[in-house]
Amino acid sequence: DVKVTQSSRYLVKRTGEKVFLECVQDMDHENMFWYRQDPGLGLRLIYFSYDVKMKEKGDIPEGYSVSREKKERFSLILESASTNQTSMYLCASSPLTGPQRNEQFFGPGTRLTVL
Amino acid sequence: GENVEQHPSTLSVQEGDSAVIKCTYSDSASNYFPWYKQELGKRPQLIIDIRSNVGEKKDQRIAVTLNKTAKHFSLHITETQPEDSAVYFCAVGLGNEKLTFGTGTRLTIIP
Numbered sequence: 001d002v003k004v005t006q007s008s009r010y011l012v013k014r015t016g017e018k019v020f021l022e023c024v025q026d027m028d029h030e031n032m033f034w035y036r037q038d039p040g041l042g043l044r045l046i047y048f049s050y051d052v053k054m055k056e057k058g059d060i061p062e063g064y065s066v067s068r069e070k071k072e073r074f075s076l077i078l079e080s081a082s083t084n085q086t087s088m089y090l091c092a093s094s095p096l097t098g099p100q101r102n103e104q105f106f107g108p109g110t111r112l113t114v115l
Numbered sequence: 116g117e118n119v120e121q122h123p124s125t126l127s128v129q130e131g132d133s134a135v136i137k138c139t140y141s142d143s144a145s146n147y148f149p150w151y152k153q154e155l156g157k158r159p160q161l162i163i164d165i166r167s168n169v170g171e172k173k174d175q176r177i178a179v180t181l182n183k184t185a186k187h188f189s190l191h192i193t194e195t196q197p198e199d200s201a202v203y204f205c206a207v208g209l210g211n212e213k214l215t216f217g218t219g220t221r222l223t224i225i226p
Contacts, residue, residue: 019159031212040124042204042218044161052210058213059116090158102147102208106158 003027004099004107006091011115019078021110023091032074033104034058034066037088049074050096080112088112117142119207121217128195129225136220138205139187147208148181148188153219154201162203163190192222200224 005021024027025032029052035043045058047066055066063085067075074093078085088111091102118141128134138148149164165172165179165188172179176195181188192199202221206214 033213033214040218042121043216045213045215048213056213059215082166096212102212102214103161103164106160106215108158 004091004093004105006089006107008108008110009108010111010113012115013078013081014115015082017078017081019081019106019112019114019115021076021078021089021091023074023076023093024072025074025093025105025109026072027093027095027105028071029093029105030071033069033092033094034064034074034076035090036060036094037090037109043075043090046076081112083114085111086114117145117209117215119205119215119217121205121220123220124218125221125223127223127225130195132195134190134192134195134199134222135207136190136203136222137187138207139185140182140187140207140215142187142207142209143183143186145207145209147210147214148179149206149208149214150177150179150190151206151216152201152206153204158183158185159204195224197224197226 004025033048034046049068065077091107094104151159152162153159178191200223205217208214
């Protein structure tokens with residue numbers, strides 16, 4: 001059973017702080033993704049990664065960076081948090097091959113509030 | 116990039132009736148069309164998907180139809196039950212594993 005975990009369910013930070021959101025998957029998936037979810041806007045892709053040390057910008061990368069040093073771990077970094085980054089952040093992973101190719105498995109989400 | 120539109124944004128149906136949610140997309144090369152269900156407070160989960168070489172796929176009470184010429188696809192839920200109440204997202208993919216999601220439909224089943 002695929003398991004995707006995120007480091008925190010709820011997080012409260014101050015404007016200007018550096019914020020790290022961690023995601024770990026245990027199914028040896030090649031692909032990992034970071035989304036933010038806002039009411040009425042659906043899931044918007046921030047960054048994704050096809051392999052260790054590889055990353056590509058999604059649709060809304062501004063204000064974010066990512067790190068993938070190990071295959072199972074994908075980190076989202078807010079260099080200087082701002083109030084407009086208050087949101088639900090979802091991590092996902094998917095395999096590159098096999099019958100579940102393309103299927104994205106999501107983590108439980110991190111509700112980030114920036115004050 | 117890909118543009119996905121999803122309608123309606125909210126939908127209420129009587130228990131036992133059918134529900135239909137529609138999505139349109141812009142990139143004719145797209146070839147993967149999944150639907151995700153997100154129950155309140157939970158993570159999105161895949162419920163059904165279809166690839167561009169198939170026009171329709173069914174799994175018990177849910178089905179997805181694809182019209183590549185018109186660039187739209189739909190989710191059909193028959194004999195709706197209270198546990199079908201959730202937010203449903205369509206998505207579109209093109210080979211490289213990245214998905215573009217629609218904005219979601221909040222489905223409410225009225226007992």
